[in-house]
Amino acid sequence: MRLMFQSLDFEHLALFQNSIMKKEEIPQDLGALGKITGEICYAVDESGKYTTALSNGWDVKTSALEVAWKDVEERIESARQKVKNKEASPLLFFMELRVMDIPIVAAYTGFWKWHVKKHMKYAAFEKLSASKLAKYAALFEVSVEELKTMNKNET
């Protein structure tokens, strides 16, 4: 019972459905945040009184975050392919690399959303002025050269 959240035993989950989150059951599965700081969790002690304790993370949360990053990586990869096939401009690649979307890119650069959308097309990108390219490069924290060639070691 104590280990219910560490050892995920799905078949028997229904049995635990009515158990109460006890202080000693607060999960401690070291996650990315756990290496830097513990997180406060609320739970009840033996007498049923609420108290707080620090958690280093929870396996269920860590894997949810991993799923989110796996999705991001897939989008980066698909953008890379699109640029290669000239279906999209490198802006799409860098937008995905920086986990942004069009409204965010538009807000940071000050361009209209439909302009950004247009610049995502390969042909339109090739005609961009140096000053516009510089703005995008600054946002994505790369040089204009790197922006054009996509030769950037991803960090």
Added chain:
Amino acid sequence: MKLDFQHTQAAHCENGVTTSLLRHHGVNQITEPLAFGIGSGLFFIYIPFMVINNGPAIAFRTQPGLIFKRTCKALNIPVERKKFSSKEEAERILMQCLAAGQPVGCQVGVYYLTYFPKEYRFHFNAHNLIVYGKENDNYLISDPVMEMATSLTSYELERVRFAKGAFAPRGQLYYPKEKREVTNEQMKKAIRSGIKNNIRYMLHIPGPITGIRGIRFTANKIRKWRDKLGPQKAGSYLAQLVRMQEEIGTGGGGFRFIYGAFLQESYAYHPLQELIDISTQFTKSGDIWRSAAVQAAGIYKGRIGSQADFNVMSDYLYAAADIEKQAFQALSKIKWPA
């Protein structure tokens, strides 16, 4: 310059900022659960057609900024809140506050927040922290989700204060304007009105997407996700639900445990047995949410994934909705002594 300010860790950033600032202003009674409850923080909303980080838009708590606003208002404490169009002006006013001995709450984006682990740095703009001093070029930062106080260079702070995108903070800062002592009588009143408002938000907002009806709405959606989105995307959607529910700041169980703690603490002000009893219902609800998260993890990790598994997931949400509905109805029936 370093103000005499006590960093305290909290589960949720806005609760933490509210609690720390109010304590600094002499409201010694305030705790995180009390701030959350008086600010009527418990909520649920599923916004259809809106996409956040390529997933569903779901929140387990009220809109950013409201907890601070409502809690201060309920305790009759005047609040200053400012947004800026100019970065220079934003820093000037911040320095002015610090010079006047006033620690300041700031809304920031987390993408450029250097002390956060990389895995957490999405473009999320509704994070809150307190600035309580400046040494050389470093601003001293009390971030409620961190165990220790930390710091940011003036460039780093400016960058997070002027993050762009949804909920863009626009340099927003806020603080209580005056030092005021709060009587226990005021606390009693504030707790009561916090509960009353929360009942309204969870039970009586018209439309299907908020409160208890919002939870049921989501439960119904989840049943359809597998066919509609395909197993992989449906898994990503569930992962997003779990992140909103369990990630930093919720105290676990989508804020339900914090609300349980709030009702227990309220007992000290209103000795009514119902508060203790209803508190256990929120604990139960939080546990159901956590069980749902475990079920969701089974799906997005690919361990399970049949339609039956999605149905089980959905049933957890229906169960949580039932318990929370009963709990709020019970709260609404409490006879408060005059």
